[in-house]
Amino acid sequence: xxxxxxxxxxxxxxxxxxxxxxxxxxxxxxxxxxxxxxxxxxxxxxxxxxxxxxxxxxxxxxxxxxxxxxxxxxxxxxxxxxxxxxxxxxxxxxxxxxxxxxxxxxxxxxxxxxxxxxxxxxxxxxxxxxxxxxxxxxxxxxxxxxxxxxxxxxxxxxxxxxxxxxxxxxxxxxxxxxxxxxxxxxxxxxxxxxxxxxxxxxxxxxxxxxxxxxxxxxxxxxxxxxxxxxxxxxxxxxxxxxxxxxxxxxxxxxxxxxxxxxxxxxxx
Numbered sequence: 001x002x003x004x005x006x007x008x009x010x011x012x013x014x015x016x017x018x019x020x021x022x023x024x025x026x027x028x029x030x031x032x033x034x035x036x037x038x039x040x041x042x043x044x045x046x047x048x049x050x051x052x053x054x055x056x057x058x059x060x061x062x063x064x065x066x067x068x069x070x071x072x073x074x075x076x077x078x079x080x081x082x083x084x085x086x087x088x089x090x091x092x093x094x095x096x097x098x099x100x101x102x103x104x105x106x107x108x109x110x111x112x113x114x115x116x117x118x119x120x121x122x123x124x125x126x127x128x129x130x131x132x133x134x135x136x137x138x139x140x141x142x143x144x145x146x147x148x149x150x151x152x153x154x155x156x157x158x159x160x161x162x163x164x165x166x167x168x169x170x171x172x173x174x175x176x177x178x179x180x181x182x183x184x185x186x187x188x189x190x191x192x193x194x195x196x197x198x199x200x201x202x203x204x205x206x207x208x209x210x211x212x213x214x215x216x217x218x219x220x221x222x223x224x225x226x227x228x229x230x231x232x233x234x235x236x237x238x239x240x241x242x243x244x245x246x247x248x249x250x251x252x253x254x255x256x257x258x259x260x261x262x263x264x265x266x267x268x
Contacts, residue, residue, distance in 0.1 A: 005138035024071040065262040078210040080134030089229040109154035124161035131167040140167040145175040205264040214259045222246040
């Protein structure tokens with residue numbers, strides 16, 4: 001029994017994987033067992049993971065917040081189409097972990113102006129390059145790792161301690177090996193183990209605003225313009241202030257806040 005991934009590769013169908021991912025999204029054991037049972041009923045050989053995800057996103061609505069959390073990867077890929085909002089989002093995530101950040105930095109190298117996505121300071125002064133993809137099935141290959149390190153070398157006058165490549169996808173083997181050789185930190189999807197992008201998000205309930213399913217898509221651009229990219233930030237800003245900054249009516253904002261509470265639980 002095999003499933004077809006969005007990359008076009010096949011992998012063995014794993015009920016245990018479905019069970020674990022439902023639990024990871026905060027679902028109960030009863031819900032996880034039910035999800036496995038129903039997917040088995042509908043399974044056909046080489047069924048796509050996209051079809052399985054589509055079914056599960058609907059099925060998991062039985063418990064508040066689980067469906068949205070389970071759909072985290074899609075939510076991140078909806079931050080596009082370009083990478084600037086993803087840069088804003090990751091900088092905000094880092095702030096929740098105690099970093100001071102600046103985004104969209106233009107710094108003079110030896111001969112040219114270099115654009116550094118994020119400068120983050122905590123234990124070290126990090127030069128961060130973000131590589132964003134908004135289509136499934138893509139991996140981050142060697143080239144971004146090469147130019148991130150080259151940019152770091154060109155900006156030594158700014159006393160960066162280390163370079164850091166952040167991506168919302170998995171990384172190729174050679175990108176990871178190269179990074180190990182030059183002490184380039186990588187944060188990607190499920191990498192490194194227990195400290196990848198989804199781990200940083202889920203540990204502190206730092207879901208992007210695109211996790212919300214109760215509002216029309218055009219609302220997100222208003223939130224981005226107001227620099228609101230992490231959903232739980234909506235719980236920390238007065239309702240009338242959100243409305244003033246975004247132009248969104250208070251009824252819609254109240255609906256958003258209720259959904260954030262479902263997703264985040266006791267995150268504040």
